[in-house]
Amino acid sequence: MKTESTVRSTTREPLSRERILAAAVALADREGVDALSMRRVAQELGVVPMALYKHLENKEELLGGMLDVVVGEIDAARTDTDWKTAVRERILSARAALLRHPWASRVMETRTEPTPTVMGYMDSMIEMFRAGGFSIDLTHHVMHAMGSRLMGFSQELFNDQSDADPQMDAETFTAMSATYPRIYELFLAVSHDEASVVGPGCDDRFEFEFALDLMLDGLQRHKDREQA
Amino acid sequence: MKTESTVRSTTREPLSRERILAAAVALADREGVDALSMRRVAQELGVVPMALYKHLENKEELLGGMLDVVVGEIDAARTDTDWKTAVRERILSARAALLRHPWASRVMETRTEPTPTVMGYMDSMIEMFRAGGFSIDLTHHVMHAMGSRLMGFSQELFNDQSDADPQMDAETFTAMSATYPRIYELFLAVSHDEASVVGPGCDDRFEFEFALDLMLDGLQRHKDREQA
């Protein structure tokens, strides 16, 4: 029947770059970036893998597009405060976006070329520092020094202590004290410290802001010295 | 002939974890980490892929072992100076090791669990701060704040401007000035600045040390405040 086939074809709404990216982001949020393959995304959309290639060059472009979605969630820059507050808040907004999409920082690290969206974000970040009175040279160094922190993340070397905690039995615990006495000592102190908070482990937000403020304060001093 | 086969079998010296790791590191140094597959490493050693699995659990362990090789190249901690000098020099030594093996930082970012070797390195790093008079709490924050910088690297968002430079034609250049005026301005200033150095682009070492000192100075201040 003509009508039915027409109905069916209009019922299944057509693919588009946006629909693909949304599905991919949702999949990565739900099952992690390791589960994200062209084939899997296609399956999620009820479509054959090669169909994606009508809207995307390749997987690289898919990943880039997904990052653009995340970057798009970062708040715009405030213009009604001093540079430090504005930068600080924006970076925390970026961090919040990355926390909603935990795969994003890892994908970002992997890529070599930034997308136009990311470039735009960097551009507006530069603008914030320049508007705050930073010289071109200092701003340049700042951008390097801040690095990925501008995007709201910093790579921790062992990021997963919250995971290892509960299953750590007494045996490995004491073994650790012999092999890595300093780490053990730190670990012990932190566990005690945070007894009031839910469970042991570090307060990630505090640690991030500690490091962020360390940098911002240092930059402030550099700027003041430069202008003096 | 018995003798010949005996000779042959002794001529081809047996595989070992060390030989495999060395071959893998050499391969990654030469052709990049993307070219590194179990099959490729095996081929490099004139052996069938599955042979590697007699000495290694899986590819994860191969990567971990490769990182251990790199970490093993980092100088030991000096004990004859103040904490800041000692930490600074050691981190720069780590950076030098990573520059010799450009794939290493990316591999490190990828992994979740640190190897015992890396744990040992972290332990000794903690020791340096503690010996320098940092409290346990502050040391803890320091470790988080320093993050991957402790291992001698920091992730830059667009790490490859030196590559894009030469082939950038006038057209894209002016297009950039319209789309990303602030990046353009920065770029222009930097290019001018470094005319004395060989070619344009940034002095990576300077940028790394700028950020490192920014952190170390900030930490110094924290420590002094704490002790006051």
Place this chain on the structure above:
DNA sequence: CAGGCTACGTGTACGGCGTACACTTGTCAA
């Protein structure tokens, strides 16, 4: 010296990946 155990290297095979390329099909303008 015989026999078997063990450590090490081999061969084959499986399921998954990204994606090239040739094909159908559905839509709409001329």
Place this chain on the structure above:
DNA sequence: TTGACAAGTGTACGCCGTACACGTAGCCTG
């Protein structure tokens, strides 16, 4: 009606990591 064009399909290729069964050579014990 037709025929061009865009969107989705199907098949296939060459990679990947690695499970598993199989030799085989060397040593240890009887």
